[in-house]
Amino acid sequence: MAADKSTKKLPTGVRKKSENSYEVRVKHDGKTYYAYASTITEAKKKRVDLKYQLTHGTYIKPASYTFGQWFEFWMENYKENSVKRGTCVTYWNYYNASVKERFGDVKLDKIHGEDIQMFYNELVKKGSRSATIKVIKAFMSGAFKQAVKNGIIARNPFDATNFPTKTKAEKKRKAMTKEEQALFMEYAKESYLYNLFAVMLRTGMRCGEIRGLRWGDIDKKEHVIHVRRTLKYINGEGYVADAPKTKTSFRDIPLTQDLIGLLDNQKNYWNFKVEKIDRYLFCNVDGDPLDSQAVQVEINRIINRIRAAGNEFERITPHVFRHTFATRALEAGMEPQILKAILGHSSIAMTMDLYSHVLPDSKAEEMKKIVSVF
The missing domain is CATH 1.10.443.10 (Intergrase catalytic core)
Structure with missing residues (x-):
């Protein structure tokens, strides 16, 4: 069995990557397949699931997902029955208007923190309001977070970003005298x-x-x-x-x-x-x-x-x-x-x-x- 730095024994095929990150490995037909988890319990479950998927031919290679494909899957399976209908409409509108062209065809595992940070800067330069950028961050980060939970990617790229503060050009809330x-x-x-x-x-x-x-x-x-x-x-x-x-x-x-x-x-x-x-x-x-x-x-x-x-x-x-x-x-x-x-x-x-x-x-x-x- 593998062991982490504290000498605590880990299950077979599980390796500690960082404080809250575990790598799961399964060999099948001469190839090694990976998944990621934030706890040992989650890692054990993902290893069982990964072995099952490989054995029954239902495994989907993580890199096969573009952000656009994953966003559609995430909305349909994780959001449509858990948030207001109007919220779903808002997410789709912002995705189509601001995100699709930039990240829609990019593989999930190819989107890094610096890409998101540059995207933030682009939105600021275009004059997007902080409230608009917050909505975009909410659904994009949420989609990436679920992808991490599902073992599709190792980490959420938003964790390596700084949200832009209000620009000087952004006016205070207007009220009539x-x-x-x-x-x-x-x-x-x-x-x-x-x-x-x-x-x-x-x-x-x-x-x-x-x-x-x-x-x-x-x-x-x-x-x-x-x-x-x-x-x-x-x-x-x-x-x-x-x-x-x-x-x-x-x-x-x-x-x-x-x-x-x-x-x-x-x-x-x-x-x-x-x-x-x-x-x-x-x-x-x-x-x-x-x-x-x-x-x-x-x-x-x-x-x-x-x-x-x-x-x-x-x-x-x-x-x-x-x-x-x-x-x-x-x-x-x-x-x-x-x-x-x-x-x-x-x-x-x-x-x-x-x-x-x-x-x-x-x-x-x-x-x-x-x-x-x-």
Whole structure:
């Protein structure tokens, strides 16, 4: 039997490569075949599996997988039944847009840490946002991690990389000032999406979440809005209801009297028949799901009217309404922990990281309170 440096005996055909890496060797028809594992127990199982595959002719040579082939196999067998449908769609979209051309035809065992690091740098040079690069890292590293578990490759190339920090060109989270907010809503009064904009500013809901609201989600008895779904676009199917972004995105938002008035107005806006009472609350004139692009088009139209009147106004996206709500909430003294729950963030650290820039003035005011103690 082989032995590691601590003199602990290892099973036949298993050799320790590093602290958490074991090499499995099986001889068959005069050739030696290899697999890799992170524990002795896993190595023993992989050796049994490898021997079985070689004996029964089901062995697939690891190097025969390109990243594209493995990614497709990984998505179908490991992801489609374990993550949201919308997440799978997002992974495929990013793969086709940014990864396929670069790594799709490259063998798994030929992709090294330096290749991934150069890919990071290429994405940064192209102007990709940190959030975009994080998504790409998530699914690529996940696919490689599974390949390591399956003994197809020895190590995950992402382990030898450094994730790029935010570039100087990457702007801080944009939020409207109080003056901009008031100006926008003044010019939005005649818009068919006025109620949507007003509710977003009062709840911080994501655009997909508010477009996925149904009247049944408005719970006047408990005085909350139940956030239970988001709208996701699926090629060939259009907009479909999907689970919210994360587990903490399932949440209840307090229902104020102001919100009740806006939501009641929206319920009756299109004068739909009773049979469509469970339609999406914010929809188009036919009662169909509201397109995210239609929201952006309406925002642009309102901004053009503001500019035509001689006012300066930067371009904004629907997500700016969420940031504006969070900014106003902190300015008004809302506790970050409460804001985290309303926004549906997964951690208080995320909330503070995104909105800590709002707090300097608040911190100064809080420090003044301690003066009376001395």
